Amino acid sequence: MIELSGIHVRFNRGSPMETHALRGVDLTLADGEFVTVIGSNGSGKSTLLNVLAGDVPPDSGRVTFDGTDVTARPAAGRAGDVARVFQDPLAGSCEQLTIEENLALAASRGARRSLVPAVTRDRRERFRARLAALKLGLENRLQDRMGLLSGGQRQAVALVMATLRPIGVLLLDEHTAALDPRTAGFVMDLTDRLVAEQKLTTLMVTHSMRLALDHGRRTIMLHEGRAVLDVSGPEREGLGVEDMLHLFERVRGEELSDDSLVLD
C-alpha cells in the first residue's frame, strides 16, 4: 500500500517566484489499484509523481510504502519499490546503450550491483521472451542501440524495463503524450495488459480526460495543488468527459478553461 499524507511542496521558497505546487495532498493507493490522475498544467500532477519517485522532497507530509516511511529516501534509494516511465521517450533509457544493456540496468533496479557480467545468457533469454510478447520484432534486435528505436518502441521497451522486477508502484508520467495517436493506443493497450497481468499498483498522470476515464479504476483530479475530485466504483462507471467537467464545476464553483485540458 502506498500512502501520501499531508504533502506540501513549495518551489523557490521565499522568493517572488514562490509556487505552492502541492497544498496538502492525501492519497492512498491500495495494492493492485490502477489510479489515473488528471489535471491541467500547473495543477501539481507532475510534482505529485516526483514526490512519489523521490525526485522532489516534500516540505511537509509523509510518504510511506507498505507502512515504511520513505519520505527522506532519494530516488535511487526508492528504485527497488518504484518503477517509472517518463513522458519523453528519450528520458527513460540510455540511447548509447543497447536494448539488452538497458534491460539489464532495469533488471538490477534497486538491487545490489556487482562485478558479474550485466548481460548473461539467462537474462538474454528472459529479455528475448519479454520483448517477443510486444510483437514488434525487437527480440531480434537485442544488440541494437536504444537510440535506433522509434518513440513508441522506446516507450514499449521502457514498460518492459519497468516491469522486469517486482515493484511496489508503477508511475506513468504522461507516457503516451509524445506519441502519435496510433502508437499511443498501442502503448496504452500494452500498459493495461501489463498492469492486469502483474496486478501492479499504478499511478498514471495524464492531461487527457479521455485517457484518465478509459483506463484504471479510479480517477483523481488535481487542481492548484489539491485533489478536488476522487471518483471510483459505480460513480465512475459511464462517466463522460462532460460529466467530469460538471463535477469539477460543482466542486470548485468555477469554470475550467477548455484549453487547459485535452478533452478527447
Added chain:
Amino acid sequence: MSLIAFLGAIETGFIFALVGLGVFISFRVLNFPDLTVDGSLPLGAAASASLIVAGFDPYSATAIAMLAGAGAGLVTAWLNQALRVLHLLASILTMIALYSINLRVMGRPNQPLLGERTMLSDIEPLGLGPYGSVAVTALVAAAAVALLALFLTSEIGLAMRATGANPRMARAQGVRTGAMTYVGLALANALVALAGALFAQIQGGADISMGIGVIVVGLAAVILGEATLPARAVLWALVGCVLGSLVYRLAVAAALQANVLGLQAQDLKLLTAVLVAAAMLAPLLRERWAAAWAGRR
C-alpha cells in the same frame, strides 16, 4: 623513420594508450571533462620514481603510484560532488594542486632513475633488446583493455555508463550516480598514474613538466581511436583508444622526421592541438559534405 624512432613511437603510444583509456572513462563514459590527468600522470611518475629510489621494488612502487592517482581522482570527484564545484573547474583545481604535491613528492623538479631496478631492467635478462620495453608496454595496455572491457560490461560498469549517458534514468534505476563519479574518476586517474609510472621507468626518471598537455594527448588517442575504429561495442571502443594513441605517436614521429616540413621537437604541442582540433572537426565536416552531396542530388 629509423627502427629506434619507430619502436620509440610504438612504446610511447602504448604508454599513452593508458592515458587514452583513462580519458575515455572520464570524458566518454562519465561525460565528465577531467583535466586532473595533467597532474596525475606526473604524480604517478614522481611517486614511483621516488619510491624506487627509496628502495621499493618497482612493482609495489607502481601499485602505490596508481593508488596515488586514484586519490587525485577522488579529490576531483569530491570537489564536484560534495562541494558542487563545476566539473571542469574541480579538475583544474586538483591539477594545479598536484603541481606542488609532485614537487613535494620528489623534493625537487625531477627524479632520475639511473641504475635503479625498474620493471624494464627486470626483463633485460630475456634479451629482447629494444623490443623489451615495447613488449612490456603492449602487455600492460592489453591487460588494461581486457580488464576495462570486463568491468564496463559488468553490472557496476553498466551503471557507470548509464550515469554518464542519462543520470536521471540511472537514478530511477537505483544507480547512485554520485558514487559512480567517485569510482570512475579514481579508476581513470589510476590508469593515468600507471602511465606516468611506466613512462618514468622507461625514460629513466620523473620530471615535473611531463604532465603538460597530457589531457590533449589522451583526447587525441580517444578521438583518433573513434575515427579509425568507429565501433559501438565497448571492447572495440577501448581497442580504439590504443590504436588512436599509436596512430597519434606514429603521425607525430613521421611529421618530426619529415625534414621538408621543417618541424622541430618544440612544435609537438602545437602539432597535437592542431591534430585534435582537426579530428574533432572531422564529424562536422563529414556531416556537411554529406548534406551538400545529398543537396546536389
